[in-house]
Amino acid sequence: MKVCKEFEARISALIDDELSPEERAAVLEHIADCPACKAYWEDLLTIGDILRLEDTAAPEGFAESVMARVKETRQEKKVITFPLWKRFAAVAACCAIAVLGVWMMGGVPNYMEDAAVSNSGAPESLPMQADAAKSGEMPETDGGWSYGNFGNNEPCDTAPGSVADDAECDASDEAAASVIATASDAAAEWVEDNLGENWVSGASYSLSEEQYNEVRTMLEKAGEPFSEIMGNETDGGYQLLAE
Amino acid sequence: MTEMELVRAAAGGDGSAFGELVRLYENKAYHLALRMCGNAEDAADVAQDAFLAAWRGLPTFRGEAGFSTWLYRLVSNAAIDHLRKTKHQRGNVSLDDEELNLDAPDSAPGPQESAEGKELQLLVQDGLMELGDDHRTVLVMREVQGLSYEEIAGKLGIDLGTVKSRISRARTSLRKILLRSGNLSGYLPSNPMDNNERRS
Numbered sequence: 437m438k439v440c441k442e443f444e445a446r447i448s449a450l451i452d453d454e455l456s457p458e459e460r461a462a463v464l465e466h467i468a469d470c471p472a473c474k475a476y477w478e479d480l481l482t483i484g485d486i487l488r489l490e491d492t493a494a495p496e497g498f499a500e501s502v503m504a505r506v507k508e509t510r511q512e513k514k515v516i517t518f519p520l521w522k523r524f525a526a527v528a529a530c531c532a533i534a535v536l537g538v539w540m541m542g543g544v545p546n547y548m549e550d551a552a553v554s555n556s557g558a559p560e561s562l563p564m565q566a567d568a569a570k571s572g573e574m575p576e577t578d579g580g581w582s583y584g585n586f587g588n589n590e591p592c593d594t595a596p597g598s599v600a601d602d603a604e605c606d607a608s609d610e611a612a613a614s615v616i617a618t619a620s621d622a623a624a625e626w627v628e629d630n631l632g633e634n635w636v637s638g639a640s641y642s643l644s645e646e647q648y649n650e651v652r653t654m655l656e657k658a659g660e661p662f663s664e665i666m667g668n669e670t671d672g673g674y675q676l677l678a679e
Numbered sequence: 680m681t682e683m684e685l686v687r688a689a690a691g692g693d694g695s696a697f698g699e700l701v702r703l704y705e706n707k708a709y710h711l712a713l714r715m716c717g718n719a720e721d722a723a724d725v726a727q728d729a730f731l732a733a734w735r736g737l738p739t740f741r742g743e744a745g746f747s748t749w750l751y752r753l754v755s756n757a758a759i760d761h762l763r764k765t766k767h768q769r770g771n772v773s774l775d776d777e778e779l780n781l782d783a784p785d786s787a788p789g790p791q792e793s794a795e796g797k798e799l800q801l802l803v804q805d806g807l808m809e810l811g812d813d814h815r816t817v818l819v820m821r822e823v824q825g826l827s828y829e830e831i832a833g834k835l836g837i838d839l840g841t842v843k844s845r846i847s848r849a850r851t852s853l854r855k856i857l858l859r860s861g862n863l864s865g866y867l868p869s870n871p872m873d874n875n876e877r878r879s
Contacts, residue, residue, distance in 0.1 A: 448847035452821060454828050480850050483857070487714060487822045492800055494709035495723055499701045502730045506694060509734065615739075637756040638749070639732035640739055677739065678732075 439476035440466070447477050451484065615640070616652060618662035619679035626651055627676065640677040648674035686746050690737040697737075701730055704747060708754050714819040715758035717808040725761050729753040755824050759835075762812050806856040814849035821846055 439447070446463050449455050455463065467474045616623075624635035631641060643651065655662050667673075680688065680696065682703070688696035708729055712722040732753045733740075740749060807815045817835070820826045826834070828842045835842075 444851065445844065445847040448850050449843055452828065452846070454843065476854075479854050483850060483853060484822045486799070486803055486857075487819065489800075490706060490710045492710060492713055494705040494726065495719070498705050498709065498723065498726070499698065502701050502705075502727055503694070503698050505727065505731055506697065506734050509731065510692075510694070634728050634731075634757075634760070636728055636732035636753060636760060638753050639735045641735065675739075677736075 437472035437475065439473050440470060443467075443470075443473050444476070447473060448480060451477070451480050614648065614667045614673075615665045615675040615677055616648065616655070616662050617665075617677040617679055618655060618660065620655060620658075620660035620662060622654060622658050622660050623651060623662070623676065624678070626654060627678075635678055637678050640675045643674040643676055645674060648676070651676055682746060683742075686737070686740075686742070689734075690740065697734055700733075700746070704750055705730075707747065708750060711751060711754045711819070711823055712758055713804070714807065714823050715755065715816060716761065717804055717815065721761060721765075725757045726754060728757040728761075732757065751824055755820060755834075759816060762816065766812065802857065802860055806853050809856055810849055810852055814845050814852065817842055817845045818849040818853070 443463060443466055446455065446459060447467070450460060450463050467477055619637070627633055627635045627641055630647065633641060652662075652664070680699070682700075685696045685699050685703075689700055705726070708726045709722055712725040712729070713719065716722045716725055729750065730753075733750055736753070740746075742749075744752075807819070810818070817831055820831050820834070821828075828839055828846075831837075832839050832842045
């Protein structure tokens with residue numbers, strides 16, 4: 437038995453609840469009287485259930501390979517931590533504490549320079565973790581990642597007088613000052629060519645000041661639509677948001 | 680940690696928290712990607728891209744829709760982007776809006792195949808691939824991702840009428856394809872070879 441041609445599309449819309457109340461009533465009335473259409477309706481419901489049936493798990497090692505790529509990203513780029521105003525306040529607090537700390541200690545100790553040049557970003561007071569981060573291996577805790585060891589994004593919670601922590605409060609870190617948001621294909625191409633990343637709607641990409649200006653100029657020249665949020669430029673940090 | 684706490688921590692750069700989120704959602708994300716792309720390899724790439732986009736985008740995620748909805752959107756977007764990019768390499772078989780293209784012999788399942796468990800999923804995958812990108816994506820966005828016709832129209836840049844008719848044709852075609860295998864009586868009650876009693 438075949439579904440009635442004139443009801444076929446409406447039965448589909450019924451399942452999606454995309455019919456007006458009158459149409460809905462009409463279709464339901466017909467289904468009650470027509471076994472072929474009723475069977476078709478049930479088949480479509482079953483197909484939906486089958487499509488939603490999640491019995492295929494992600495492949496072995498999927499989560500690990502995601503985290504490996506995430507780690508790569510982290511080593512190249514910095515990510516916004518928290519809202520600009522908090523960042524500003526944290527930086528101000530760090531500076532105040534640094535000044536106080538230096539004053540209290542009567543000068544700048546040598547190890548502050550060591551902390552500043554350390555490229556792992558981990559404070560000198562945690563040498564084991566800093567070395568582990570540099571060699572690419574993380575201490576085993578849960579799943580191999582320990583909280584707070586992952587990169588340079590710790591909020592500047594400094595203990596008073598702790599000079600090593602101040603090294604993390606580098607004002608050139610993170611904090612997106614300006615954001616360009618666009619759905620432009622030209623931007624997508626630029627990201628793929630210059631950052632080697634895939635363009636995915638909803639993602640945001642960290643740029644240097646130079647890259648940011650390059651993208652903006654490129655979009656303006658090409659006449660591509662975009663919106664821009666200007667931030668406090670002295671903080672550094674530029675983002676390109678894919679729409 | 681609750682999910683919200685995990686999301687907040689991950690947004691602040693906590694890799695361990697993000698790892699937890701990946702483990703929580705990897706199956707769901709992979710499943711949607713698989714339905715959209717139709718094959719395992721592309722699905723894994725797409726799901727991975729989506730998680731990376733989530734990692735990058737988390738700091739600007741404001742949480743209105745909820746993390747899983749947002750992640751699903753990233754997966755769907757990544758799949759659509761991937762399909763567009765690889766369209767020509769794959770020689771995409773696109774289902775004509777009028778007729779069902781059943782002429783691809785390699786993808787047609789044999790009548791002897793049972794439709795239980797894993798075999799059913801492979802059948803469904805093959806069936807979805809036979810639909811072609813345009814019909815498969817709208818059907819999956821509706822049935823698996825749960826978008827409305829309007830949302831689908833907006834996302835794909837097509838009009839509402841097209842969404843409605845494509846979904847209807849996708850369903851009709853997929854039903855025909857699944858019925859070919861002959862062994863879906865447990866799932867599709869109106870299979871002509873079985874359940875004669877249901878017919879009056």
